[in-house]
Amino acid sequence: MKKIRKMLAGLLGAAMVLTSFGTPAWADSATRPTLPTIDTTQKGTLTINKYEGTDANTSNDKPLAGVEFTIWKVADIEQDSSSSKVGFKYTPVTGLGLVADDFTSNETEAQKYTDDIYAKVLNKLNTNKDVENGTLAGGKKATTALDTTKTTATAKFTELELGLYLVQETNAPSQIVNKTANFLVSVPMTNEAGTAWNYDVVAEPKNEAVYSGITLKKTGTTISADGTKGTPTALSGVQFALQRYNTTSNEWELVTTADHADGIYTTNSAAGTVGQITVDGLAPDRYRFIETSLGIGEENHGYILNGTPYEFIVNTDKTISINGDNKGESAVITADNEKPDLKKEVKKGDTYENAADASIGDMVEWKVSASVPSNVDQLKKYSITDTMSNALTWLEDKADLKLTYKSSNVEKILDLKNVGATPDYNLTKPTDNQEGGSWTIEFTDTGKSKLKAANIDSIEVTFKTKLNEKAKIGKEGNLNDAQLDYSNAIYPTVDPTNPNKGKTPGEDHIKDQAIVYSFSIDVTKVDGNNNATKLSGVQFDLYRYTGNETNPTEEQLKQNAVAIKTNLTTGIDGKIAESGLNGLKNGRYFLVETKAASGYNLLKAPVEVNLNVDYVVKKTTDKWYDESNNLIGTKTTITSTKFTGGDTNNAGTYSVTIENRKGFTLPKTGDIGTAMFLIIGIGGMLAAVYIMLRGRKKA
Template identity: 30%
Template sequence: MKKTIQKLMAALLAVAMLCAMAIPAFATDGDATATAAATGTGSITIENAVTNQTYKIYRILNLEYHADTNSYRYTANGAWEGFILRENNNFKLDKETGAVTWINTNPENNGTAIQQIANSAGKYAEYTPNNVQEDGSAKATGITLTFSNLPLGWYLVVSDLVDLDKGALCSIGTTDPNAVIREKNSKPTIEKEVYEGDTLGYSNDAGIGDTVKFQTRIHVTDGNPTNYVLHDTMSKGLDFNEKSVTVLLMRDPKTGGSNYGGNLTPGTDYELVTSTSDTCTFEIKFLKALKPYDYIQVDYSATVTSDAVIGTTGNDNKAVLTYGNNSTTTESSTTKTYVWEMGVRKFANLGGDDTNHALADAEFQLYKKDGDTQKYAKFVETSTTSVYKLTGWTNNATEAIKVKTPANGNITFEGLDAGTYYLEETKAPVGYNKLTAPITVVIDRGTLPTVASQTISYTVKYGDTTADDHVVRVENKAGTVLPSTGGMGTTLFYVIGGGLMVAAIVLLVTKKRMENK
């Protein structure tokens, strides 16, 4: 199917980085055996935390006090020594004293440099052979989570539902032992796709009367999901099928597992609204509180109508999500459904300068095959002369609509899906021979666009011809066809012939009698 689901990019950002990020480049006295003393404890508070989400902290550097030199120094915390050695563009590790100093030309509180180090630290922690263990782990039960009684030092803070390389760094020191980090929750995302066969994508094609199936997916990534409303707007060429809606609650792909909520119940979990206050076709209002990292799948369908736009412009279906107390709107996600047409040009080659002589009064019908069954097209003429729009299909050949060519010899069939059709001439103009077999016609639209920036074109193929103008040219030959046995001509021949034979016999008998006299 399908396109991959957008990856969660929620990140933790520190709010008070100026003091927290600085690593003092203090001098050491060269006494590697000096005993480090405890420097006290501090705390890390996460604001705007996501309820039921687990947060972890890793202490990368220890802050130690050395009484003999009356100085503080940072040292690598256990397994993190390998990380400090690897980050030698940012840090210097004195192997004799164990002291870590900042050597990056950027200031210690440079946001870009700090975030790059945080990303690298997360990847280092994630790599199992490094044997890095977290120094604290807790699940948020509200919008604030605090880790208390922490040894002073430099910490990496991450969420277990976010990749480790999307964490934040902070430090707790003697001058500012209580750090505050604010969770920057991501905006929820919405993705809409349409089925072409069994495959979901940006676009499809269909004929008038066909059912088109859509799927919209909502990824809840904000920390306090409230007032979620899906707005779906269909173009005039699509008629929403209310009873087709199903809403499924899924587990976030990052956490593993398949659906765990099952189908949501209309009227209890959500409300389907078709009489909306805005211009959208329908809304789905979620009545029960959603949870962070819920993943919602909404399936529904529409029928292609006679108002469908024909050709490469396509028929749009757009979805947006509003959420939060201020009804913030996400970016829209749109699909396109294409509907095609084909033309017929009836002509005769009269020679000379008249090689494309239009023929009126030829009759055609169009059908397609479904296995061994022939389905005949039913059309209605539009306000444009000789342009016929599809209204449906029938298995009964007597119900097929036969279309007659006008004086200019041109007719158009609108509302067709891509595929194979059969154009059958049911009546030829007077003085011309009817085609002895249907013409196989293929509407070929090539590859469907996968994104909005791509375009589409299509051709009509018949015999050895590829018509970029989508017109099938049908030539009739002038001439007569011998009447079938039992026809009027034969009857007349029999009557005249029989009369002549009788007259001949009468003459013969009369002549004999005269000779005998």
């Protein structure tokens, strides 16, 4: 037995020296019988426990799953009783180039199987091209897998014929820098005490592993209606899937951990790391982050979810490569989402504002501005709609609807058409002379691609409508709504393992309003000596003056003013009918009296009415959500208006009282006799006065 122990000790030493994986641990079987000689009826097992690390201590090492081992039987083992002492011998199998002499040495019989023999056998096997290239046919394979406690990763070979086996690590995870060197294992082996044969052999080789980490920063950028990008804002609560590419299945697989069993990672909300995801312990391989949800936070809604993968590679030197650029060991991926905006305005003078004023019959010019996301070509929908109140009439020959495209606030000539077999956009609009109605511009895939290619970041749509007789007077105003409809997510069309596969993007809506006001003049005609007396039948012409004279004459008004209405007549209440002086914009107006009430004199000069109404508009933004509490739209509406200036009240009416006085009038035809006597009497009186004055001078 001492000889057998010594020979087995040599075998054990060979395994320890040659394998470069640390000292193997040999375990006894609790169920196998212990025999002094090899039981050739037995079958053996080889259990390989795999860890990361470089030394023999496994207490703190990380179990390493996914390592494939392949074993080949290279020699038979049998009891050798040819000498006076019991021993064992190897008989090489055919096909590997080994011969009996490979298992001999010049050592004494007691050292028959020493380290140099195992080294000689292993070196010869390693020179075999198939062994060297990992293409040796046959063999049994087993891959390490975590046990239920996840503390050990084991590969087990069972039902093994007794013999000497070559063990080769044929596949390993990407974090393994160097595979375990080929080594030999004898099945069976003696136990550590050398007192029995062990048919269940356990080996615990180790590998040096490389890991790295990466940080993803999630931001959102709002693009104002004119195309100007705001400052990116960190977004918390956004969810990403982390995937790793499996080169065996050629598919992407979720990277799961104890804290992320579903492979989903969420951006932080903690101060200092808001909007960030940091993942450590990534083995060298190809990875990608994919955004799957914007979360439920209201501040995140309105942004366009971008399901396009963010790929990166962890290299074996721990550096990170992104899009082919090596970013070193501290790599950061910035994933930014964009949120478009919309603005509705009306022309006031030479500029566009939230509100303006106009007279009935005026052509009112409007402008809709909408920002264009940089990934507009990937959106299923991008359209602009404008809805007009019934006080606005669409005149086809005067509407002059025009699209202007801008990049960095500079107009670009872009010939997009809405005709032909493949239009760039589809246009629907009201019929000619229609009151109210709406128009819609919806860009096609062709048009969206052209917007992207030209780097268009803003679109302006201008058009005109006529303010008609249905115009509302005062602070209620006459509204014009605009709406931007856009897809709120980008999902893959060809990517079967993308977690967003099969999802349909929803739509977000942004609404804004502009308003045009119109005012009125309330005229009351009264007796100058008694304002309670209302004068009816008085007629006026109304002019809007554009000249510079402070007190223009009637003739100057006719030259430098626009006649708004003529023959406006007061009723028994002294007022001009409501429709007569309604629907006026700000400006200098003059009332010219063309007919006085009976017994009253005409006014000597036109009466000025200065409409100079300031209006302060307050807008309120409302938001609405779908059944999953996702924001799908915002609506900005004009909720209040305050009028100031002049004598105009909140009803938008300027009140003016005009007095007339009775004057000298000639008698009517039937009173001629009386008039003659009156004239003669006056003449006599004048003659008497003349004679009296002349007499005094003579005296």
